[in-house]
Amino acid sequence: xxxxxxxxxxxFALISMQGYSQKARKLSFVGGARSSVFSNSLNVTxxxxxxxxxxxxxxxxALIDLGFNIxxxxxxxxxxxxxxxxxxxxFWGSGVQFDVRQLWVKGVVGNAIRYQIGDxxxxxxxxxxxxxxxxxxxxxxxxxxxxxxxxxxxxxxQNNTWRxxxxxxxxxxxxxxxxxxxxxxxxxxxxxxxNFANVNERLMTGGNINIVQSNQLSFGYTINRTFDLKxxxxxxxxxxxxxxxxxxxxxxxxxxxxxxxxxxxxxxxxNYSEDTLAPVLNDYFVHAYANLFIPSFHANxxxxxxxxxxxxxxxxxxxxxxxxxxxxxxFNRFTNNQQLRPITLIDMIGNENIYNKTIGSTLATESExxxxxxxxxxxxxxxxxxxxxxxxxxxxxxxxxxxxxxxxEIRGQGSLAxxxxxxxKLNSNIPLHNxxxxxxxxxxxxxxxxxxxxxxxxxxxxxxxxxxxxxxxGIQYELIPDFxxxxxxVQQRNNGNSFxxxxxxYGEVTYFxxxxxxxxxxxxxxGLRINFSPKAYLCAMLQQSSYQDLSTVNDKAMADFKINQxxxxxxxxx
Amino acid sequence: xxxxxxxxxxxxxxxxxCRKENTFEGPSINEIxxxxxxxxxxxxxxxxxxxxxxxxxxxxxxxxxVSWKITIKGSISKATKIITGESKVIDASxxxxxxxxxxxxxxxxxxxxxxxxxASENDSTSTTLAISKTKPLPTGARMIANFENGLDPNxxxxxxxxxxxxxxxxxxNFAPEGNKYLNMGGTVxxxxxxxxxxxxxxxxxxxxxxxxSTNPENExxxxxxxxxxxxNLTKALFQFKEDENGDGVFDATKEDxxxxxxxxxxxxWRLVSVKYADIVTLVNGNPASPNGNKQHNPxxxxxxxxxxxxxxxxxxARCKIDLITxxxxxxxxx
Numbered sequence: 001x002x003x004x005x006x007x008x009x010x011x012f013a014l015i016s017m018q019g020y021s022q023k024a025r026k027l028s029f030v031g032g033a034r035s036s037v038f039s040n041s042l043n044v045t046x047x048x049x050x051x052x053x054x055x056x057x058x059x060x061x062a063l064i065d066l067g068f069n070i071x072x073x074x075x076x077x078x079x080x081x082x083x084x085x086x087x088x089x090x091f092w093g094s095g096v097q098f099d100v101r102q103l104w105v106k107g108v109v110g111n112a113i114r115y116q117i118g119d120x121x122x123x124x125x126x127x128x129x130x131x132x133x134x135x136x137x138x139x140x141x142x143x144x145x146x147x148x149x150x151x152x153x154x155x156x157x158q159n160n161t162w163r164x165x166x167x168x169x170x171x172x173x174x175x176x177x178x179x180x181x182x183x184x185x186x187x188x189x190x191x192x193x194x195n196f197a198n199v200n201e202r203l204m205t206g207g208n209i210n211i212v213q214s215n216q217l218s219f220g221y222t223i224n225r226t227f228d229l230k231x232x233x234x235x236x237x238x239x240x241x242x243x244x245x246x247x248x249x250x251x252x253x254x255x256x257x258x259x260x261x262x263x264x265x266x267x268x269x270x271n272y273s274e275d276t277l278a279p280v281l282n283d284y285f286v287h288a289y290a291n292l293f294i295p296s297f298h299a300n301x302x303x304x305x306x307x308x309x310x311x312x313x314x315x316x317x318x319x320x321x322x323x324x325x326x327x328x329x330x331f332n333r334f335t336n337n338q339q340l341r342p343i344t345l346i347d348m349i350g351n352e353n354i355y356n357k358t359i360g361s362t363l364a365t366e367s368e369x370x371x372x373x374x375x376x377x378x379x380x381x382x383x384x385x386x387x388x389x390x391x392x393x394x395x396x397x398x399x400x401x402x403x404x405x406x407x408x409e410i411r412g413q414g415s416l417a418x419x420x421x422x423x424x425k426l427n428s429n430i431p432l433h434n435x436x437x438x439x440x441x442x443x444x445x446x447x448x449x450x451x452x453x454x455x456x457x458x459x460x461x462x463x464x465x466x467x468x469x470x471x472x473x474g475i476q477y478e479l480i481p482d483f484x485x486x487x488x489x490v491q492q493r494n495n496g497n498s499f500x501x502x503x504x505x506y507g508e509v510t511y512f513x514x515x516x517x518x519x520x521x522x523x524x525x526x527g528l529r530i531n532f533s534p535k536a537y538l539c540a541m542l543q544q545s546s547y548q549d550l551s552t553v554n555d556k557a558m559a560d561f562k563i564n565q566x567x568x569x570x571x572x573x574x
Numbered sequence: 575x576x577x578x579x580x581x582x583x584x585x586x587x588x589x590x591x592c593r594k595e596n597t598f599e600g601p602s603i604n605e606i607x608x609x610x611x612x613x614x615x616x617x618x619x620x621x622x623x624x625x626x627x628x629x630x631x632x633x634x635x636x637x638x639x640v641s642w643k644i645t646i647k648g649s650i651s652k653a654t655k656i657i658t659g660e661s662k663v664i665d666a667s668x669x670x671x672x673x674x675x676x677x678x679x680x681x682x683x684x685x686x687x688x689x690x691x692x693a694s695e696n697d698s699t700s701t702t703l704a705i706s707k708t709k710p711l712p713t714g715a716r717m718i719a720n721f722e723n724g725l726d727p728n729x730x731x732x733x734x735x736x737x738x739x740x741x742x743x744x745x746x747n748f749a750p751e752g753n754k755y756l757n758m759g760g761t762v763x764x765x766x767x768x769x770x771x772x773x774x775x776x777x778x779x780x781x782x783x784x785x786x787s788t789n790p791e792n793e794x795x796x797x798x799x800x801x802x803x804x805x806n807l808t809k810a811l812f813q814f815k816e817d818e819n820g821d822g823v824f825d826a827t828k829e830d831x832x833x834x835x836x837x838x839x840x841x842x843w844r845l846v847s848v849k850y851a852d853i854v855t856l857v858n859g860n861p862a863s864p865n866g867n868k869q870h871n872p873x874x875x876x877x878x879x880x881x882x883x884x885x886x887x888x889x890x891a892r893c894k895i896d897l898i899t900x901x902x903x904x905x906x907x908x
Contacts, residue, residue, distance in 0.1 A: 310599070412598030414606070459604040499603060509600030511639060511660070514607075 026072065031065035031081055034150070035570040037088065042331045046559035053334045060088040060568075065101055067574075076107040079118075113171040120168050121161035122187060124206055125264055127285055127308075128224035128243050129316030129359075131160045132377025135348065135370040136321075138401075139427040139447025141474020141488030143525045146539060146569065147350030154352045157321065163358050164189040164204070183210045191226065191361060198235045200228035202361065204316065219248040222266075224316050226361075237274040239361070243267070243314045256295055263288030270313035278506045283309030287378060289387075299392040310382035310411040313507070317379035319359035322348065324367050329353040335559045343367070345490055345523045346545035346563055363507035369494050369519065372468060373405060373423045373451045383407045383421070396434040401427045413501060414512045417457035419464060424450045441484075445474035453498065466496035466517070482531040486541070491522040518551035535573040542566050601662075605638045610697065613637055616664070616690040618703045625673030625709040632669040632701075634690060636662045643691045644669060646703070650684040653677065664690075673709030675908055678798065678843035679750035681705055711899065715906060716785065718773050718878060718898040721754045728777030733769035736762035738890060741769045750798050750843045751897045751908075758882045759805070759892025766809075768891060770881040773898070782822050783876045786900055790851035790870030796906040797846050800894035801838040808838040808893040809883040814853065817876035818866045824876055830866035831855060838893050847905030872900075 037060035044050040067081030081102035104118030123130050140148060156163035166189030174181045186207040194201040203226070210220035222245045228238040245266030252259045265286045272278035289304030324343060328351060334341050347354050348370065366375035374380045385407030393399040403425040409418040430444040448471050455464035474488040499512035527541030546562045614635035623630040632644055639662045646655040654677040659668040673681060683705050691698045711717065721743045725731060733741035739760035745753045758769050775781045786793050799810055814832045815824040824831075833856040836846055850872050855864040878898070884891030899906055 414598060414600045414603035416596070416598055457604075461607040462603045501600070512600060512603050512606060 026070060028069045030067040030069050030079075030574055032153070032571070032573040033062075033064045034572070035062040035568075036060050036150075037568045039566045040330055041564045042334060043562040043564070044334055044559055045561065046335050048336055050335050050559070052336050052338060053331070057330060059330075062086050062088070067102060075109070075111075076105065078105050079103070113169060115170075116168045118165065119156075120164050120166060120187065120189065121156060121158050122164050122168065122189070122206075123159070123161045124208060124224060124316070125222050125245055125247060126378040127245055127264060127266055127287070127312075127314055127317050128222050129162065129204075129206060129314075130377070130379065131157060131162050131319075131321055132317070132374075132379065133157070133160065133321050134374055134377040134380075135367065137348075137447070137470060137472060137490060138425060138449070139445055139472050139474075140349070141445050141472055141486075141490070141525075142443075142476050143474065143486035143488040143527050143541060143543075144349045144490065144523070146486075146529075146541075146571075150569070150571070151350070151352045151355055155321070155355050155357045162316070162319070164191075166190055166204075178213075180212045180214055182212070184208070185210075191359065194229075194232040196233060198233055200230075200235055200238060201232040202226065202228050202239065204359075206316075216251050217249070219246070221246055222264075224314065226315055237272050239272055241268070241270045241313055241315050243269075243316075254292075258293045260291045260293070261288075262291070268309075268312045268314055270311075272506075279508060281311040281313050283311035283313075283381070285309060285312050285379075297392055298394070299390065302387075302389040304387045304389075305385075306378065306387065306407065307384045307410075308379065308381050310409075312379075312381045313363075314379055315361060316359055318363065318376040318381070319356070320364035320366075320376065321355055322367070322370075323354055323356050324365040326354050331563065334561060339558065341561070342547070342558060344521050344545060344547050345492060346543070346565070349490075349523065362505060363503060366501075368453075368466065368498055368500065368515070369468065369492075369517070371451070372453050372466060372498070373407065373421045382410050382413075384410050385421070397429075397431045398435065399429045401425070413509065414499065415455065415457050415459070415462040417455050417462060419453055419455045422450075422452045424448075441476070441478035443474075443476040445472070445476075447472040464496075464498050466494070466498040468492070468494050484529045484531070485526070486529055486539075487526045489522065489524045491520070494519040516551050518549070520546075520548045520550060522546055532572075536571065538568075538570045540566075540568050601639050605662075608638055610640065610692065610695040611637045612697075612699070616688075616699045617701050618688060620703070622704045622706045623671075623673065624707040625705065626707045629673070630671045630703055631666045632657070632664055632671070632688060632690075634664040636692075638662055640692050640694055643693065644688055645691065646671065646686050646688045648681045648684045648686050648705075651679050651682045653679050653681045655681070672907075673705065678845070678908075679748075680908055681708055683708060709908075712901055712906060714902040716900045718784075718900065719756070719771075720752055720897050721756050722752045724754070725756075725771070726777050728774060730772035730774060731770070733758075734760065734762045734765060734767060736760045736768070739768075740892075744894075748800065748894060749896065750800070755798075755800075755894050755896035757892070757894045759802075759890065761890045762884070763886045763889075765886055766883045768808075768882040768884055770879055773878040773880070775876045782820060783817055783874050784872075784878075784900070786850075786872035786875060787902065788871065788873045790872050791849065792902050793850040793872040794901045794903075794905045795834065795848050795850060795853070796897070796899045796901060798843055798896045798908075799836065799838055799846055800843045800896075801840040802892050803839070803841045806884045806888040806891035808891045810836045810838055810893060810895065811879075811881040811883055812836075813877075813879040813881070814850070814875050815877040815879070816866060816871050816874040818871065818874050820874070822876070827865055830864040830868065830871070832864065832870065835859060843894075843896075845906070845908055847901075850900075 039058050042055045063083060063085040065081055065083050067079055070078040079102055083099040083101040085097045102119050104116055106116035108114050166187060168187040170185040172181055172183040188203060188205045191202040191204050206224040208220060208222045210218065212218040224243045226241040230238060243266055245264050247264040249260060249262040267284045270281040285308040287306050289302050291300060291302040293300050328341050328343060328347050331341050333339060343354055387405040390402045405423040407421040412418055427447040432442040432444055433440060451468040453464055453466045455462065457463055470492045472490045477485045479485060494517040497516045500515050501509055502511040502513065504510050523543060523545040525541055525543035527539050529537050529539040531537045543565050544562060548560045549558045616634040619631040639660060641660045644657040653675050655671060655674060656676045657669055661668055675681060686703045686705060687700055688703055689698055689700045724743045733739060737760065741758045743754050744757045749755050760768055762768050775784045812834045816830045817824050818829045832853040834848055834853045835856060851870050854861045856862065882893060
């Protein structure tokens with residue numbers, strides 16, 4: 001009897017092991033883990049000493065994202081990712097959060113049609129569905145980029161995509177003659193769910209046809225439509241925003257160089273079906289550019305023309321990653337009056353609470369401090385003008401980028417006089433170790449962005465002269481293999497006067513508040529990083545940010561403050 | 575290639591040329607920053623308002639957009655209505671008054687003074703308006719009690735015999751509507767109950783049930799309650815008893831009772847409104863399952879009870895109530 005039991009048990013174990021080994025071929029684990037500890041201290045300089053705000057706070061968390069990637073057959077892939085997060089101080093279950101972070105199924109039907117259902121990372125063209133990250137600093141030093149990468153991971157930002165939920169299909173056809181290939185892509189996603197009372201179910205659909213005639217010519221058509229589903233509530237006032245665009249690209253060889261002429265043009269419509277107070281907005285845009293690639297200099301030179309109508313609306317392309325109305329969470333209020341602390345560089349760089357995960361339904365709030373020229377990237381409405389770009393990289397990896405935008409308003413804002421915008425960006429990555437023949441890696445990053453907005457009106461009160469300038473510098477030095485010193489500095493100055501636009505729920509301008517700036521804010525950080533592998537590191541950093549309002553015009557409306565932060569980040573990607 | 579460049583340039587320039595913008599968005603900045611002046615004086619469209627037939631409209635016009643506030647004050651009732659806005663024109667779209675109140679009591683037939691305040695300009699101006707007829711109850715509103723005729727003998731009443739008891743209909747300056755209200759107060763140091771009034775459906779044209787609709791989503795219960803924070807915390811408990819089998823008797827063991835308990839934590843009069851469908855059954859103050867068909871049936875309410883409760887250990891408690899009504903589709907607008 002014992003022998004039979006033993007044999008049965010052994011057979012069961014063997015079958016289980018076989019099953020396991022079979023499953024092991026089809027099941028893989030993905031995800032990551034992170035532990036972060038921060039200690040923050042606040043220093044307020046006010047006319048009356050701030051005695052009401054707690055000046056220190058400590059916090060941190062440990063989290064693990066565990067994803068199961070299952071391939072039940074060659075054509076199908078299933079991903080489910082769970083998150084377990086424990087804020088420090090939350091033991092024995094209290095403070096522990098369990099979430100489903102990702103859930104999707106994707107596959108191929110008949111070796112031709114690819115599909116994905118569930119969570120999607122979507123983007124179309126810069127005028128239809130696109131996460132522009134327009135307020136981000138282009139030349140962010142590495143020590144700050146670590147924090148920005150965590151935000152991108154948390155909010156699922158990947159190459160200008162937005163995180164959405166729905167279904168996506170794409171397929172392509174290839175041809176022997178006349179055309180090379182035609183690619184089709186379509187999706188449907190849910191933007192917001194009905195509340196069964198007065199908020200209708202809102203969906204976004206989109207599609208793209210890209211026709212590649214040859215390596216020299218391709219063109220395409222894109223549609224994006226956001227709409228309310230009828231009869232999901234008793235509210236028959238239905239929202240609609242439709243964008244149709246046509247894009248093209250021509251490549252032409254000139255000696256060893258390649259000249260590309262590309263662009264996109266389209267129309268938008270924005271309306272509510274029954275709301276008589278809501279405007280009906282129709283407009284168009286044109287974006288065209290020529291790019292010359294000179295391989296002998298590793299250089300790209302671009303010249304572009306941009307014309308985006310004042311009534312051009314595209315909620316997929318005009319949603320912002322930063323939510324300027326969200327609370328900063330740490331040191332959210334300060335001073336004896338318990339003022340709301342403004343969003344500053346330290347938040348823009350490392351505060352995930354101010355970042356949106358997905359697109360919004362109403363026009364996002366802009367910040368003239370962080371981006372007054374193109375707050376919605378290329379899709380910023382009411383802009384016409386030109387730009388020039390230069391990118392180059394030397395043989396020893398020294399790279400340099402320059403960018404100049406010269407734009408104007410198309411329709412005045414509270415004035416018949418039009419604003420003129422100028423933006424200049426200069427960025428460089430300098431591998432000093434290559435230049436000076438140093439054996440250890442030593443990199444330097446330098447960046448500058450100047451934004452200038454002016455308006456000259458017959459009425460002096462309408463004049464604007466606002467200058468925003470950002471400088472950044474970063475250094476990365478490898479002390480010993482996989483052990484680096486990082487340091488970074490960013491300074492932003494806003495000087496001059498402008499008007500803050502107030503809008504109603506439809507995005508219509510209702511008022512202009514006078515603004516006067518003489519602001520200086522900066523952030524400095526130093527840190528040490530140990531790289532355990534390309535996907536795992538431990539970093540200790542010390543950073544200080546300061547905010548100074550030097551203006552006498554607005555009677556120092558905001559108290560000056562400094563935030564010192566010590567942080568420890570241990571990050572692993574599986 | 576040259577042709578393509580030329581075509582694209584022509585299209586771009588052509589499209590740009592299509593735009594002819596000789597207007598601007600939003601209010602004029604020059605105007606916003608100009609010196610404030612009143613272009614048309616502040617006035618009402620009538621000297622005497624009959625709110626049973628029409629509304630009163632205030633008008634004024636300024637040279638620029640300003641934040642404004644109109645405060646209408648009754649000379650007798652001391653009732654206050656506040657209308658605010660941000661515009662350069664005050665007209666029917668933003669300053670129509672239907673006789674309603676912002677701060678209780680309700681307006682009476684009386685003279686009123688309306689004052690327009692432009693806070694940013696430190697400027698104010700006034701006009702007068704007489705009320706000939708006050709705002710009527712909304713169409714479809716069913717009055718349960720406004721106490722103008724005292725306590726109906728067909729209502730069931732019970733008042734404890736504690737110290738300083740004053741459970742009577744009073745007529746004084748506290749009346750938020752009409753001239754009278756129910757005052758209930760006293761010290762009852764052995765029981766939570768201070769007093770109760772049952773508003774029986776039979777008291778109203780001898781109905782078995784109140785003439786409400788069958789849809790609990792459409793029926794709103796409204797009452798004005800006066801809080802006196804200097805006294806012990808009062809709980810105003812309203813019970814809605816459904817005679818589901820229509821036998822003229824409410825059986826608490828077999829039929830639904832829904833309860834709405836209000837902690838009267840505020841000072842002065844306040845309007846309390848609730849959708850009937852949102853009222854739950856309470857047992858000892860905690861949500862519980864009703865004993866009948868477990869469905870809200872407003873058309874089967876046979877009795878509405880008002881109980882005033884207070885912690886017996888904490889001494890004197892008092893509240894006042896008035897204008898108990900049911901309205902359809904929305905809360906009462908007073």
